[in-house]
Amino acid sequence: MRSTRNLKKRQNGVAFLFLSPWLIGFTLLTLGPILGSLYLSFTDYDLFSKPEWTGLDNYARLMGGDPRYLQSLKVTLGYVLFSVPLKLGFALFIALILNRGLRGLGFYRSVFYLPSLLGGSVAVALMWRQIFSYDGIINHFLWTYLGYDAPSWITNPDYALGTLVLLAAWQFGAPMVIFLAGLKQIPQDMYDAAAIDGARPVQQFFFVTIPLLTPIIFFNFVMQTIGAFQAFTPSYIISDGTGGPADSTLFYTLYLYEQAFTNFEMGYASAIAWVLVAIIAAATSVSFLTAKYWVHYGDEG
Amino acid sequence: MTDMTDTTTLRAEPAIRPVRPRARLWMHAFLILFGIVMLYPLVWLAVSSFKPSGIIFSDTSIIPRHFEWENYARGWAGVAAPFKTFFLNSFVISGLAVIGNCLSCSFVAYAFARLDFSFKKPLFALMLMTIMLPVHATLIPQYVLFNAFGWINTILPIVTPKFLAVEAFFIFLMIQFIRGIPRELDEAAAIDGAGPIRIYFAVILPLMSPALVTTAVFSFLWTYEDFLSPLIYLTSIENYVVPQGLRLLQAARGSSSWGPMLAMSLLSLVPMFIVFFVFQRKLIDGIATTGLKG
Numbered sequence: 001m002r003s004t005r006n007l008k009k010r011q012n013g014v015a016f017l018f019l020s021p022w023l024i025g026f027t028l029l030t031l032g033p034i035l036g037s038l039y040l041s042f043t044d045y046d047l048f049s050k051p052e053w054t055g056l057d058n059y060a061r062l063m064g065g066d067p068r069y070l071q072s073l074k075v076t077l078g079y080v081l082f083s084v085p086l087k088l089g090f091a092l093f094i095a096l097i098l099n100r101g102l103r104g105l106g107f108y109r110s111v112f113y114l115p116s117l118l119g120g121s122v123a124v125a126l127m128w129r130q131i132f133s134y135d136g137i138i139n140h141f142l143w144t145y146l147g148y149d150a151p152s153w154i155t156n157p158d159y160a161l162g163t164l165v166l167l168a169a170w171q172f173g174a175p176m177v178i179f180l181a182g183l184k185q186i187p188q189d190m191y192d193a194a195a196i197d198g199a200r201p202v203q204q205f206f207f208v209t210i211p212l213l214t215p216i217i218f219f220n221f222v223m224q225t226i227g228a229f230q231a232f233t234p235s236y237i238i239s240d241g242t243g244g245p246a247d248s249t250l251f252y253t254l255y256l257y258e259q260a261f262t263n264f265e266m267g268y269a270s271a272i273a274w275v276l277v278a279i280i281a282a283a284t285s286v287s288f289l290t291a292k293y294w295v296h297y298g299d300e301g
Numbered sequence: 302m303t304d305m306t307d308t309t310t311l312r313a314e315p316a317i318r319p320v321r322p323r324a325r326l327w328m329h330a331f332l333i334l335f336g337i338v339m340l341y342p343l344v345w346l347a348v349s350s351f352k353p354s355g356i357i358f359s360d361t362s363i364i365p366r367h368f369e370w371e372n373y374a375r376g377w378a379g380v381a382a383p384f385k386t387f388f389l390n391s392f393v394i395s396g397l398a399v400i401g402n403c404l405s406c407s408f409v410a411y412a413f414a415r416l417d418f419s420f421k422k423p424l425f426a427l428m429l430m431t432i433m434l435p436v437h438a439t440l441i442p443q444y445v446l447f448n449a450f451g452w453i454n455t456i457l458p459i460v461t462p463k464f465l466a467v468e469a470f471f472i473f474l475m476i477q478f479i480r481g482i483p484r485e486l487d488e489a490a491a492i493d494g495a496g497p498i499r500i501y502f503a504v505i506l507p508l509m510s511p512a513l514v515t516t517a518v519f520s521f522l523w524t525y526e527d528f529l530s531p532l533i534y535l536t537s538i539e540n541y542v543v544p545q546g547l548r549l550l551q552a553a554r555g556s557s558s559w560g561p562m563l564a565m566s567l568l569s570l571v572p573m574f575i576v577f578f579v580f581q582r583k584l585i586d587g588i589a590t591t592g593l594k595g
Contacts, residue, residue, distance in 0.1 A: 014497045015418035021405040022428065022472065025465025029443060030431055036442030047445065094335070097328055100320050104329075110581055111336045115343075117577055117584070121526040122544035123566035126551060127346045130563070137345055170339070174588050181589035230435055233528045233544075240551070253529075256437060261533055266441050273437040280435055 040270035047264050058271035069272065071247045072255035078161060079251065080228040083168035088220055090172040095179035096209075109177065116173030125167070125237035129154055132163045154238060157248035164234050164249060175220040182216035183209070214295045222287050229280050232257070252276055343570075350567045354560035369560070373568070376561030380549045382538045384565055387546035390535075391525055394456050394542060398524035399517045401463030402471050406516060407509065409466045410475030411501050415487060431469045436529075444533060458534045459527075463520070471516045474591055478512035479505060515587045518580045522573060543569045 016023070041058055043051035062069055094112055098105055118124050131137050134152030142148045153159045186209065194204050235243065235251035243250030243258075256276070260269035320328065351368045377384045412418070413425055447458040466472055482505065490500050528544040535541055541549070547569060550562040577584065 010418060011416050011497055012418045015412045015416040018408045018412035018416065018497075018501070019418075019424070020408075021464060022409040022466040022469075025405075025462060025467045026427065026431065028446070029462055029465060029467050030434070030439055033439035033442035033446070034434075036445070037438060037440075040441060040445075047448065094332075097332065100325075100328065102320070102325060102328055102332075108332050108336065109585065112339060113585060114577065115339060117522070118343075118526075118570055118573055121570065121573070122528050122547045123346075123569045124342075126547060126562060126566050127342055130349075130559070131342055131345065170342075177585055177588045226433065226435070230437065236528070236532075237548070237551070241548075253437065256440075257529070257532075260441055260444070266445070270441050273441060277435055277438045284433075 037270040037273055040267050041274050042271075043267040045265075045267040045270075047266055051267060054267070058268045059275075061268065062271060062275060068247060068250065069255060072243070072250045072252045075161060075243075075248065075250050076229060076252040079164060079168070079231065080225060083165045084221065084224045084228055086165065086169040087172045087224060088175055088217070090169055091175035091220070092179050092213075092217070094172070095176045095183060098176075098180060099183040109180065112176055113173035116171035119167065119171035120233060122233060122237055125234045128163065128167050128234070129238050155245050157244075157246040160239070160245055160248045164231075164238060167234050167238075168228065168231070175224060178220055179213070179216060182213050186212045211296045215297060218287070218291055218295045222284055225283055225287070226280055229276065229283070346563060346567055350560070350564040352560065354558070372560035372564035376550065376565040376568070379546060379565075380553050382541065382546075384543075384546055384568070386539060387541050387543045390456075390540060391542040394459055394531075395521050395524040397456070397460045398463045399520045401460060402466075402468055402516055402520040403513050405464050405466035406468070406471040407475055407506065407513065408501075409472050410479055411505055413472070414476045414479035415484075415500075415505070416497060428469050428472060431467075432473060440533075447534070453534060454536045454540055456535075456540070459524075459530045463524075468520070471520070474515065474587075475509060475512045477591070478509050482508050511583075514580070515583055518576060518583055519587065522576060525572060 040051060042053060042055060044054045044057070045051035064070075098108055102108075115124075132153040133139075134155070136153075138153070139150045142150045151159065153163050190208050190212065191204055194208050199207060230253055231251060232253040235249050235254050236257075239245075239249040239254075243254050252272075253276075256269055256272045259265045259272060348364070350372055351370075353369050353371070379387070409428075413421070413428070443458070447453060450457075452458050452461075462468075486504050486508070487500050490504050495503060526544065528548075531542045531545050535545065538549070547562065547565055550558060550565060553562075
């Protein structure tokens with residue numbers, strides 16, 4: 001049955017009326033600014049005087065002339081490289097246990113999910129800072145039970161980034177919920193068939209569970225990587241707004257913020273922002289390109 | 302895991318084999334222990350907020366000897382402005398964000414899901430692309446624009462984008478939802494003479510309340526905990542939101558301010574706890590079905 005003619009014909013007038021918030025928002029707050037920041041990235045601009053065209057100067061400065069920028073890049077790459085696998089590892093591990101049909105699944109799921117709900121807040125970052133400070137609760141345990149006189153994790157450049165990685169890992173709840181949903185999608189038949197073929201539980205895990213879960217692993221990996229590159233609040237709060245000690249927690253976004261809104265180097269900051277967009281786009285593309293080698297989609301047979 | 306099943310029998314084992322009682326006990330023990338470790342920081346925060354500043358670090362017991370309300374009183378009085386102001390500002394901004402996202406995104410989603418118009422495909426593709434766009438791509442020119450409008454130190458730069466459907470993720474979520482509403486309902490209304498506007502208000506909007514609730518919950522949480530936008534746009538203390546108020550307490554220093562800072566940190570999490578407990582299912586389903594970042 002065809003739908004009534006009334007609904008079939010073009011409804012441009014009324015449709016664009018409904019679309020109008022997005023059309024305005026997209027033009028004024030997304031497309032315009034994207035082009036604007038591309039332009040600004042080739043200029044010297046301090047917000048108060050007119051932007052001055054400087055060609056590729058800003059990008060040249062990024063490539064070698066700015067050690068703090070390179071430091072922020074290094075710190076952020078380290079953070080992404082360690083926090084994403086750690087977080088996904090926890091998420092998958094706990095999801096697998098929770099998927100064994102235990103009682104109280106809803107309760108456990110809520111408990112493990114809660115930190116990831118609160119984790120992005122300033123309050124939690126402040127709490128983390130206290131817990132890992134020299135006289136914090138972690139060191140108290142280490143001293144009382146292990147007799148280990150631990151350093152101040154927050155103010156030691158060797159460890160400060162580690163506390164941020166742990167804070168990210170602590171928030172494994174959201175990807176865990178997604179893994180759990182994915183595990184429930186794996187059809188019983190697959191396991192039955194594997195069992196009939198004589199697959200032991202360990203083999204079932206490696207040849208049924210993991211392959212069928214790869215689309216979810218891939219999705220979580222991409223989303224968490226994109227998110228990790230953009231992390232800001234924890235670095236700002238834990239380093240007291242400085243990226244310290246010794247720039248060891250100078251996240252990319254924190255340096256961008258500093259250049260744009262503390263030094264008002266808006267042109268340079270735009271170049272920094274564009275490189276971030278390019279890095280994220282590249283990381284995502286590489287993930288998608290490698291996906292065909294390890295991600296199995298059900299319909300491939 | 303040890304396995305005693307006799308593999309010579311051809312009876313297929315059930316997929317996720319029922320875990321044997323002893324193993325199940327171990328799993329529960331592990332999950333409970335791990336859960337305690339996970340929640341310990343939050344418990345520590347709650348307990349410490351009731352301890353006098355001087356003994357927060359020396360006294361590590363989990364049961365406070367007596368409740369010290371002083372931290373809350375001093376924290377609430379705030380630095381330079383009372384915390385009441387920060388909470389009010391936060392609630393106004395988050396409330397407007399909820400209204401803005403629910404209204405604007407549902408309009409746009411309705412157009413994409415149900416109406417036929419020129420350039421629909423390319424516009425839809427553009428909309429999807431903006432979901433993945435890092436905020437930093439637009440941050441600086443947006444600031445320049447809002448500065449030109451004279452909007453710095455007002456809530457407008459934070460709230461206006463929500464009324465212009467900039468958080469395209471919610472549009473996508475709602476499109477998916479509307480597609481699940483049977484078209485026959487629209488058609489019945491159309492036969493009764495309703496136009497697209499009437500259909501939106503009388504048929505679609507009432508039926509999409511589950512998607513609106515999900516949008517409202519996540520809009521509230523994300524706006525409430527957002528730190529970067531207020532940091533950039535809200536410059537005078539009487540306009541600060543809660544995260545900035547906490548930052549003030551952190552900057553105030555002095556070991557005597559630990560107590561008030563922890564007290565206000567805990568208090569700032571209370572609205573999020575409430576949302577969590579009331580909308581638990583909604584949150585978890587929202588993440589599980591759409592991959593929303595938590």
